Amino acid sequence: xxxxxxSLCSTCINIxxxxxxxxxxxxxxxxxxxxVLSTAMDRKIQxxxxxxxxxxxx
Amino acid sequence: xxxxxxxxxxxxxxxNVMRQFNYSADLINLNPNIRKILSITNNELVVHFPVKMDNxxxxxxxxxxxxxxxxxxxxxxxxxxxxxxxxxxxxxxAMWMTWxxxxxxxxxxxxxxxxxxxxxxxxxxxxERITRRFTYALGDNIGPELDIPAPDVNTNPQTMAWxxxxxxxxxxxxxxxxxxxxxxxxxxxxxxxxxxxxATGYGxxxxxxxxxxxxxxDLKDKRYIVQGFGNVGYWTSHFLDxxxxxxxxxxxxxxxxxxxxxxxxxxLFKHTMEHKGAIAGFSGATPIAQSTxxxxxxxxxxxxxxxxxxxxxxxxxxxxxxxxxxxNGPTDVEAEKILLExxxxxxxxILCNSGGVIGSYFEWLQNRNGEIWQLDEVMEKMHxxxxxxxxxxxxxxxxxxxxxxxxxxxIAIERLEQAYIQRGIxx
Numbered sequence: 001x002x003x004x005x006x007s008l009c010s011t012c013i014n015i016x017x018x019x020x021x022x023x024x025x026x027x028x029x030x031x032x033x034x035x036v037l038s039t040a041m042d043r044k045i046q047x048x049x050x051x052x053x054x055x056x057x058x
Numbered sequence: 059x060x061x062x063x064x065x066x067x068x069x070x071x072x073x074n075v076m077r078q079f080n081y082s083a084d085l086i087n088l089n090p091n092i093r094k095i096l097s098i099t100n101n102e103l104v105v106h107f108p109v110k111m112d113n114x115x116x117x118x119x120x121x122x123x124x125x126x127x128x129x130x131x132x133x134x135x136x137x138x139x140x141x142x143x144x145x146x147x148x149x150x151x152a153m154w155m156t157w158x159x160x161x162x163x164x165x166x167x168x169x170x171x172x173x174x175x176x177x178x179x180x181x182x183x184x185x186e187r188i189t190r191r192f193t194y195a196l197g198d199n200i201g202p203e204l205d206i207p208a209p210d211v212n213t214n215p216q217t218m219a220w221x222x223x224x225x226x227x228x229x230x231x232x233x234x235x236x237x238x239x240x241x242x243x244x245x246x247x248x249x250x251x252x253x254x255x256x257a258t259g260y261g262x263x264x265x266x267x268x269x270x271x272x273x274x275x276d277l278k279d280k281r282y283i284v285q286g287f288g289n290v291g292y293w294t295s296h297f298l299d300x301x302x303x304x305x306x307x308x309x310x311x312x313x314x315x316x317x318x319x320x321x322x323x324x325x326l327f328k329h330t331m332e333h334k335g336a337i338a339g340f341s342g343a344t345p346i347a348q349s350t351x352x353x354x355x356x357x358x359x360x361x362x363x364x365x366x367x368x369x370x371x372x373x374x375x376x377x378x379x380x381x382x383x384x385x386n387g388p389t390d391v392e393a394e395k396i397l398l399e400x401x402x403x404x405x406x407x408i409l410c411n412s413g414g415v416i417g418s419y420f421e422w423l424q425n426r427n428g429e430i431w432q433l434d435e436v437m438e439k440m441h442x443x444x445x446x447x448x449x450x451x452x453x454x455x456x457x458x459x460x461x462x463x464x465x466x467x468x469i470a471i472e473r474l475e476q477a478y479i480q481r482g483i484x485x
Contacts, residue, residue, distance in 0.1 A: 014311040019348040029386045030364035031288035032311040035212050
C-alpha cells in the first residue's frame with residue numbers, strides 16, 4: 001500500500017498478478033478491482049463479542 | 059474580462075478533468091463568469107465521526123462529500139470507501155459527474171464522496187455502523203432533492219440500503235416514505251430498479267449499435283475485443299453477441315485470451331463465475347501475450363477496465379475501426395491524436411459509459427413517483443434516453459467538425475452555460 005498510496009491497486013487482491021497495467025500508481029477506476037465489501041458479505045464476520053463489549057473510551 | 063491566474067493544479071485526476079474542461083471551454087468561448095463558477099466546487103464537506111469497533115474501542119473516521127454543481131438539478135454521485143479518498147480526488151470525480159449528467163440530459167448535478175478507510179480491515183458489522191454514522195454526520199447535506207449518493211468503489215446495494223434506512227430514521231414517521239430516492243443503487247427489494255445491474259454495459263452496447271447504424275454498418279459478424287470482463291465487459295459482450303458480433307479477444311487482470319473463430323460469451327462468463335472472476339484457463343480460447351492484446355485483428359475495441367490503456371505505445375497497433383470507451387479515460391491524449399489521424403473513431407467515456415447514471419436516474423424517478431417499472435420498460439427508456447445523447451453528440455460533431463469527445467464536452471458545458479444565462483446569478 002505504501003507504494004501505491006494514490007491508487008485503488010493499493011487494496012486490490014489482484015495486484016500481485018494483474019497484467020492490465022505496469023503503472024499502478026494512479027488508478028482511480030478499474031472494472032477488475034476487487035470490491036472488499038461484496039466479499040465481506042459472504043465472510044463469517046466475527047461480531048459475537050460486540051454485545052458483550054461496552055463502549056470503552058481509551 | 060481577465061481571469062485571475064489559477065494556482066498550479068495538482069497532478070493527477072483533478073488536473074486531467076480541468077484540462078479537458080478548459081480545452082472545451084476555450085473552444086466554445088465559454089462565458090468567463092460561468093467558467094469561474096464551473097471551475098470551482100459549490101460545497102466541500104469534511105466530517106470526522108466516531109464509531110465503536112467490535113472490540114469496544116472507538117475509531118474516528120474522516121468522510122468527504124464534494125458537491126460540484128447543481129444548476130441542472132440535485133447533486134448526484136458515488137460514495138467510495140478507500141484509503142485514497144481525499145478532497146482532491148472527490149473534487150475531480152464530482153466535476154466529472156457534472157459533465158456526465160449534463161451530457162446525458164438528466165436533471166442532476168455532480169457530486170462525489172466517501173470515507174478514507176480500508177474496508178478489508180473492518181467487519182461487516184463495523185462497516186454497517188461506519189456507514190450509518192457517516193450518514194448521520196452528513197445529515198441534511200444529502201437528501202432526495204438535494205444530493206443523491208450511489209455505490210462506487212467498495213460500496214454496494216447493501217451500503218445504500220443502510221444509508222437509506224439511517225436517513226429515513228432521522229425523519230418523522232409521516233415523512234419517511236417520501237425519502238426512498240435519497241440514494242440510488244439500492245437492492246431491488248428495497249427500492250432499487252430492475253436493470254441497474256446491466257445499465258452501463260447495455261449503454262456501451264447501445265452506443266456501438268447507434269454508431270454502426272449511423273455508419274450503415276451491420277454488427278453481425280463484426281469482430282470485437284473487450285478489456286475487462288467485469289459487469290461492464292460482460293454485459294456489453296452479452297448484448298453484442300445477441301446482434302451476431304463475434305468476441306475474439308478478452309483481457310482481464312488474470313491474463314489475455316484470443317480465438318479468431320470467436321468464443322462463447324456465456325461460456326466465458328460461466329468460467330469466470332467458477333474461477334473467482336478470472337478468464338485465465340478458459341478452454342474456448344488461447345492465451346496470448348498481454349502486449350499483443352490491443353493489436354488483435356478486430357473491428358471494434360471495447361476498453362472497459364481502467365484508464366490509460368491505449369497510449370502512444372500501442373495506438374499504432376490497433377486495427378479496429380471503432381473504440382467504445384466502457385472504462386473511464388482508457389485512451390490518453392497522445393493516443394487519441396494518433397487514432398483520429400488514422401481515421402479510427404472513439405465513442406468517448408462520458409457518453410459511452412453513461413448508461414449507469416441514466417439507470418440511477420430511472421431508479422430515482424420511480425421512487426419519486428411511487429412507480430415500479432418492469433425490466434423491458436427500463437431497457438426501452440434507456441434506449442430512448444441514450445439515443446438522444448448519441449444523436450446530439452453526432453450532430454454537434456458533424457456540424458462543428460469536432461471529434462466525438464470534444465463534441466460531448468461541448469454539449470455538456472453549453473447546457474450548463476445555458477442554465478446560468480437563463481436563470482442569472484442571485485441576487
